[in-house]
Amino acid sequence: METLKQATESARDRYVAANPLSQAADRHAEQFLPGGNTRSVLHYEPFPLTMVAGEGAELVDLDGHRYVDFVGEYSAGLFGHSDETIKSAVTAALDKGIVMGAPTSYERELAGLLCNRFPSIEQIRFCNSGTEANLMALTTARVVTGREKILVFNGAYHGGVIKFPNGDSVHNVPYDFLFAEFNDTEGTADLIRRTGDELAAVIVEPILGAGGNIPGSREFMGMLRLVTREIGALLIFDEVKTARLGPSGVQGMLGITPDLTTLGKFIGGGLPTGAFGGKAEFMAHYNPKLAGNWNHAGTFNNNACSMAAGSAAMSNIYTQERAREFFDWSENFRISLNDMFATRSVPMYCNGMGSIFAIHFSSKPTRRTSDISTGCQSLRPLLHMELLLEGVLVCSRGDLFMSLPMTEAHLSTARTALEKFIDRYRPLISMVLEVA
Numbered sequence: 420m421e422t423l424k425q426a427t428e429s430a431r432d433r434y435v436a437a438n439p440l441s442q443a444a445d446r447h448a449e450q451f452l453p454g455g456n457t458r459s460v461l462h463y464e465p466f467p468l469t470m471v472a473g474e475g476a477e478l479v480d481l482d483g484h485r486y487v488d489f490v491g492e493y494s495a496g497l498f499g500h501s502d503e504t505i506k507s508a509v510t511a512a513l514d515k516g517i518v519m520g521a522p523t524s525y526e527r528e529l530a531g532l533l534c535n536r537f538p539s540i541e542q543i544r545f546c547n548s549g550t551e552a553n554l555m556a557l558t559t560a561r562v563v564t565g566r567e568k569i570l571v572f573n574g575a576y577h578g579g580v581i582k583f584p585n586g587d588s589v590h591n592v593p594y595d596f597l598f599a600e601f602n603d604t605e606g607t608a609d610l611i612r613r614t615g616d617e618l619a620a621v622i623v624e625p626i627l628g629a630g631g632n633i634p635g636s637r638e639f640m641g642m643l644r645l646v647t648r649e650i651g652a653l654l655i656f657d658e659v660k661t662a663r664l665g666p667s668g669v670q671g672m673l674g675i676t677p678d679l680t681t682l683g684k685f686i687g688g689g690l691p692t693g694a695f696g697g698k699a700e701f702m703a704h705y706n707p708k709l710a711g712n713w714n715h716a717g718t719f720n721n722n723a724c725s726m727a728a729g730s731a732a733m734s735n736i737y738t739q740e741r742a743r744e745f746f747d748w749s750e751n752f753r754i755s756l757n758d759m760f761a762t763r764s765v766p767m768y769c770n771g772m773g774s775i776f777a778i779h780f781s782s783k784p785t786r787r788t789s790d791i792s793t794g795c796q797s798l799r800p801l802l803h804m805e806l807l808l809e810g811v812l813v814c815s816r817g818d819l820f821m822s823l824p825m826t827e828a829h830l831s832t833a834r835t836a837l838e839k840f841i842d843r844y845r846p847l848i849s850m851v852l853e854v855a
């Protein structure tokens with residue numbers, strides 16, 4: 420039997436042969452962009468595909484291949500690549516003036532839509548990205564409580580300078596972070612209580628995204644609410660990705676009200692934005708009409724295109740009803756893949772919820788980051804390459820994000836590609852997992 424290394428190299432050779440123009444473009448870009456790259460997550464070996472066009476849920480690369488897009492712009496691409504409602508909203512906004520330098524009706528409409536949708540968000544402020552939203556939420560918590568420590572989870576990602584793949588990161592913001600294990604209810608409760616009145620906030624993704632799309636258990640998330648309240652720390656839900664799940668995000672599903680919530684990605688209809696919001700008593704500090712208010716600046720906080728696109732997207736496309744339907748449809752797909760893996764007796768599992776999940780090489784759900792085996796990690800590049808070669812674009816780290824324009828035909832393409840992968844590699848997968 421060929422080894423994993425041989426199989427991965429052979430897949431890469433086929434990929435290189437099929438993508439000469441993307442390879443040349445990547446090489447050329449190296450002159451001005453380090454490694455040809457300006458967004459780390461988009462790099463993978465041997466080189467990433469250069470995309471030239473998108474339509475609905477499909478993308479076309481420089482060498483002319485068409486893909487079903489399950490990268491979905493890491494969840495921001497919920498509306499696909501060519502939604503007419505969003506395009507018209509942006510065009511209308513551009514026609515009226517590109518930069519206003521003043522409040523507009525766009526951000527007011529979007530603010531109303533989001534506050535009405537997420538009960539925990541009584542008031543909201545916009546910024547330019549999810550990273551910025553989290554920085555603002557953490558800053559708010561530190562100043563509100565007068566405390567310094569922030570509890571985060573191993574494997575969490577809250578932005579380019581707030582990421583914890585393996586503990587702290589060298590170029591994270593220099594906050595006083597404490598680390599706990601996601602889904603470790605007892606250990607985390609204990610750490611929160613021990614830190615007591617030094618703890619400003621706990622920030623948590625209801626689904627640990629980059630850490631493997633691991634949903635927080637009801638017990639764990641409920642404990643975070645109770646124990647933070649007990650010691651007077653703020654609970655921040657980073658729903659930058661997960662707010663799209665169901666009518667009011669995972670907080671709605673769990674019936675938990677965090678003190679602050681951060682949003683981003685899809686709420687701008689696919690255009691850049693971010694937002695943080697929560698209890699009016701905290702957000703009131705940003706009220707410029709009050710003495711002693713805190714300044715929150717940002718030239719593009721209310722940029723017309725993002726605000727207009729977001730407002731059109733949230734009112735005319737992704738209504739709460741549509742979000743509910745989309746959740747059910749995508750969750751059925753995720754479950755159907757898990758059924759298919761079980762029927763074929765292959766140790767693979769789609770971990771996550773609804774339209775956000777990741778393929779793990781394991782026969783059961785992953786509950787902790789420490790459950791992810793080295794075998795699982797080492798099989799991912801092979802799966803990634805083989806799916807690309809079948810016209811199914813997924814994230815190199817194994818995530819899939821579904822989008823609204825997807826059809827049953829798109830899902831069937833992905834299922835068939837996965838079946839082909841399993842038929843070809845099942846013995847290799849078992850061998851790698853046994854050895855690891």
Ligand SMILES: Cc1ncc(COP(=O)(O)O)c(C=O)c1O
Nearest residue numbers: 548549550576577578659660683
């Ligand atoms: C959970 C989560 N929070 C925050 C961010 C940061 O958002 P942005 O890339 O818009 O800065 C991301 C981005 O992937 C994310 O997944």
